[in-house]
Amino acid sequence: MQNAIQVLKNAVEPLLKWYGENHRELPWRGTRDPYKIWVSEIMLQQTRVEAVKGYYAAFLEKFPTAEALANASEEEVLKAWEGLGYYSRARNLHRAAKLIAEKGFPRDFEGVRSLPGVGDYTAGAICSIAYDLPCPAVDGNVLRVLTRLTADGRNIDEMSTRIAFSQLLREVYPKEAGEFCQSLMELGAIMCVPNGEPMCPLCPWQNMCLAHLAGEEEKFPVRSEKKARKIERIFVYVLKKEGKFALRKREKRGLLAGLWEFPNTSEKERANYGQVLSEKTAKHIFTHVEWHMMGYLIEAEEFFPQFLWVTPEEMKQSYALPSAFKAFKEWVK
Ligand code: SF4
The missing domain is CATH 1.10.340.30 (Hypothetical protein; domain 2)
Known part of the structure; x- marks a missing residue:
């Protein structure tokens, strides 16, 4: 030393x-x-x-x-x-x-x-x-x-x-x-x-x-071996109705805790909200997890009450969406 x-x-x-x-x-x-x-x-x-x-x-x-x-x-x-x-x-x-x-x-x-x-x-x-x-x-x-x-x-x-x-x-x-x-x-x-x-x-x-x-x-430097990231498949639903879009708040714990997001589900819980207008894939890399996402732009059948419905302007002004959803935000207009 x-x-x-x-x-x-x-x-x-x-x-x-x-x-x-x-x-x-x-x-x-x-x-x-x-x-x-x-x-x-x-x-x-x-x-x-x-x-x-x-x-x-x-x-x-x-x-x-x-x-x-x-x-x-x-x-x-x-x-x-x-x-x-x-x-x-x-x-x-x-x-x-x-x-x-x-x-x-x-x-x-x-x-x-x-x-x-x-x-x-x-x-x-x-x-x-x-x-x-x-x-x-x-x-x-x-x-x-x-x-x-x-x-x-x-x-x-x-x-x-x-x-x-x-x-x-x-x-x-x-x-x-x-x-x-x-x-x-x-x-x-x-x-x-x-x-x-x-x-x-x-x-x-x-x-x-x-x-x-x-x-x-x-x-140099000597480092521990990195663990491979876990891959999670996520289905993202951009629900649109009469110029408004659905948002919900994430749980208070875990990844992106308490932030606003587009409704989404894991592979096993596919949801059916209405007619699909468009779809695309996107990937987001966090420190320990990778999200492989399949996104759908959907003409929603109704204003599903479990979500908050906001205009694109309101979303832009007041609701912070994590960049994981960036690819799907392009549909909000
Ligand atoms: S400190 Fe880094 S950049 Fe500088 S001589 Fe050593 S190895 Fe090279």
């Missing part, structure tokens, strides 16, 4: 210099406002930078402060989140905003970590970037970069590896904690990339990275 500390210590300066000269301009960079940093970090969880950019700007325009977010209804918040996925993030943001509106944004790691939906990584990122506190933010990207730098063969899916690298980082954190935190993320995003070959010839660590010097970049 002593060796790893030394390697990492030597790596700090070149990384900060590289970051200063090469980082991407992203809408959430350059702010010290913990609210804005928090929103960006939550949005960036399991979501690509490119996908987040537009949402981030629109969300902050709608809810420029924690107070504004706290005063919004859950439906409004979910609507602003529509299409970003992992909707529990939006619900937690909303819950946390109510606490922040009351007590102010927490100023230390424990306080930030105690907010709903904030884990060690996010709390570390917020505290580093907003307050320059030496709080490591260690996720899969940072672990990939660090295990390559130190040629460390421990499994990065193990919590003990995460803890060990957090500890290691704490020992080398420079006073520019925010820059350092972001520079590790940036190196993982644009140099030491997760898919495909790392860009070693352009990397600021090319002369000190133990994996690269040994020509063994592909050996």
Whole structure:
């Protein structure tokens, strides 16, 4: 471990210099406002930078402060989140905003970590970037970069590896904690990339990275084998009657909990609602499950009372539908 500390210590300066000269301009960079940093970090969880950019700007325009977010209804918040996925993030943001509106944004790691939906990584990122506190933010990207730098063969899916690298980082954190935190993320995003070959010839660590010097970049990080995703077949019914469309709310638990959706059933419970006007297939991939969907646009025989019937305009304005149903939303007009 002593060796790893030394390697990492030597790596700090070149990384900060590289970051200063090469980082991407992203809408959430350059702010010290913990609210804005928090929103960006939550949005960036399991979501690509490119996908987040537009949402981030629109969300902050709608809810420029924690107070504004706290005063919004859950439906409004979910609507602003529509299409970003992992909707529990939006619900937690909303819950946390109510606490922040009351007590102010927490100023230390424990306080930030105690907010709903904030884990060690996010709390570390917020505290580093907003307050320059030496709080490591260690996720899969940072672990990939660090295990390559130190040629460390421990499994990065193990919590003990995460803890060990957090500890290691704490020992080398420079006073520019925010820059350092972001520079590790940036190196993982644009140099030491997760898919495909790392860009070693352009990397600021090319002369000190133990994996690269040994020509063994592909050996790291070591990960557990992934389980195959479960495949679920879903039949989706876009019911139309007199310019209105049927929606229902999902159960409060499980995948896409509590969100609006088109009526749907599993294979064994096919339903018959009226004349089929059109049909198409679509696929949606969640973290652990794949939905293979067969969708039907149907001229409904009646306003089935178990559903909420809304116009396309109302759906657009007020009801957040998960992107899993995107392909079928095209029928709503
Ligand atoms: S030298 Fe290559 S493997 Fe090492 S940190 Fe840089 S990009 Fe990653």
